[in-house]
Amino acid sequence: MTSKYNLLILAFIGGVFLAMQGGLNTRLGILLKNPVLASLVAFFSSTVFALIFVLFNFKAIPTILQIREIPFYLWFTGGFFSVLGISLYYYTIPKLGISTMISIGLFGQLIFAVIAGNYGWLNLPLEPITLKKIIGISSMIIGVLLINIK
Incomplete structure (x- = not known):
């Protein structure tokens, strides 16, 4: 296991x-x-x-x-x-640049994953949006901004 x-x-x-x-x-x-x-x-x-x-x-x-x-x-x-x-x-x-592309790409993946999980799209397991996830997404937005602000 x-x-x-x-x-x-x-x-x-x-x-x-x-x-x-x-x-x-x-x-x-x-x-x-x-x-x-x-x-x-x-x-x-x-x-x-x-x-x-x-x-x-x-x-x-x-x-x-x-x-x-x-x-x-x-x-x-x-x-x-x-x-x-x-x-x-x-x-x-x-x-x-690779860090900008990967950070923005991961942000897109995360946003889609959270929404798809919340609604069970694509036959995925249901994972409701919680306050903890909202805080995590907000933190990622801040991280993406910090990576990309010149």
Whole structure:
């Protein structure tokens, strides 16, 4: 059983990896002179690595019934939003800087996550907005401002 502490560490490491890939792939986009092409390269290599991980961790093949129960839109919308979001990162990082882009991007993620969790959007668990969350969001706004005020 994985403890919440271990999950928090993994989430932190995931955030570090996302910032690293943003910086590396932004450089690729600059050298290619096209952030969307950098996204294509990143997603292609991600597909290769994901395939390798699946092959080493594969437990069972989904049944035809399980596959048919998956709503059609779930096969492509996550990838669509991923390409848009990542391409926007690669486009804006060289213009804004990585700390500005990541702080503003995380702010957008947090705002959406709090609202989506409050209403249970996307079949997410309900997480009501509390005073503690409002204080946290307010603190993040102050942090984003402090990071970005020159």
